[in-house]
Amino acid sequence: MSIKGAVLFAQSGGPTSVINASAYGVITAALGSELVTRVYAAANGIVGALAGRLFDVSAEDRAELALLPGTPSSAFGSCRYKLKPREEDDTDYKKLLGLFRKYDIRYFFYNGGNDSMDTCDKVSRYFESVGYECRVAGVPKTIDNDLVGTDHAPGFGSAAKYIATSVAETALDSRVYDTPAVTVVEAMGRHAGWLAGSASLASLTGAGADLVYLPEVGFDLERFKSDVNAVYSRGGKALIVISEGIRYADGGFVADAPVPSTDGFAHAQLGGAASKLADVLKDALKCKARAIELSLLQRCASHIASQTDVDEAVAVGRFAAEQAFAGKSGFMAAIDRVSDSPYKTALAAKPLSAAANAESKVPRDWINADGNGVTQRFIDYALPLIQGEFAQPKENGLPRFARLKKVLI
Secondary structure (H helix, E strand, O other), X not given: OOOOEEEXXXXXXXXXXXXXXXXXXXXXXXHOOOOEEEEEEEOOHHHHHHHOOEEEHHHOOHHHHOOHHHOOOOOOOOOOOOOOOOOOOOHHHHHHHHHHHHOOEEEEEEEEOHHHHHHHHHHHHHHHHHOOOOEEEEEEOOOOOOOXXXXXXXXXXXXXXXXXXXXXXXXXXXXXXXXXXXXXXXXOOOOOOHHHHHHHHHHHHOOOOOEEEOOOOOEOHXXXXXXXXXXXXXXXXEEEEEEOOOEEOOOOEOOOOOOOOEOOOOOEOOOOHHHHHHHHHHHHHXXXXXXXXXXXXXXXXXXXXXXXXXXXXXXXXXXXXXHHHOOOOOEEEEEEEEEOOOOEEEEEEEEHHHHOOOOOOOOHHHEOOOOOOEOXXXXXXXXXXXXOEOOOOEEOOEEOOOOOOOOEO
16 A cells, blocks of 8 residues: 655665665655655664754755766765664664654665665564554665675676776786786675675686685685695786685684774674785795785776666666555565576565575685686676666766755754
8 A cells, every 4th residue: 555755765884886876766766756745865874864864855956866876975874883673672763763753754765785674674673563654675785795685786786897897907917027926906795705706707808817715615825825826836927816704714804803893783894814915925925915905996986887787776776666655665676687698687575584684695606616716607697797888977077976965854
């Protein structure tokens, strides 16, 4: 059954280069619906909603909103905040209920990854338990591509394209001089190696990585040195790509510091594995060794966004809105793959509970037997997602991003 009322949209977790494309999909569908009385966006995700900090999106210039698909980062701000189980502490839930009643919010869209889907699921279940009629939907995003319930998450394709392109360019650059040298490139990915594996796409240019290590396979330092030496001994060069989350057989992260920092969800903040391994190779091979950490560039490089990724990000946002307006609640908009070649997908509504706090990892048979590269199956999976060039608007030779007023109500 349909219901009339306001829409609240919010973003959570790490941004992607296309997260605002999903915002655009939700917002434009909402602005065009007769069921929607007002469109709001929370400042900094659920944290802003709890604080009553809402932007009046209905007041934004439509021309600026149209620039959202080419604008990286989270346009309305993000957060990393985990709601406690309501049985343990229902304070946050009561605050949200008060806010929703105050502004007659009847549609809630939360744009994020695994933990965000958990938040969305908790909110949906709470509203249902107290009898507050509100359609709650999750809009997927994550460059890590570890979200369960969807073939892939918007944001991954563009990050994969950036990584593959950067690795190909680095491969050419690293072979300019006749000086013996090795280069270790570090990609994001705490537990899942989708991003590091994407570096293998660079081989299609004729200039790719020699070795790729994913966290799905236990890391063996001695085997690693042997692998690199085998490549290095053939020509005095080696380009290695690793995931930030590679770990030893005992479960310890290669990048672990004595006292690792954590994010708001108690996840270890990694980084630095490439530097550590570059030092190891420098001593072992007695040659120049360079470490490159791609870091935030992987998730904000909208200048190289995949058109496929942008289109799908807009589509899942619009689909989530349309399904909610049709009366559906407690779901995540998901992408189901129909075929690789030709690439074909279908959108579906999946239960939020299926995606909450779960992780999708690279299948072991998509990684080679030696654990230092991926198979053709991985290439076939990832290649369609990096296709197409997004025509990002330019101004003064630079990207023209959306300039929102973000007026607090």
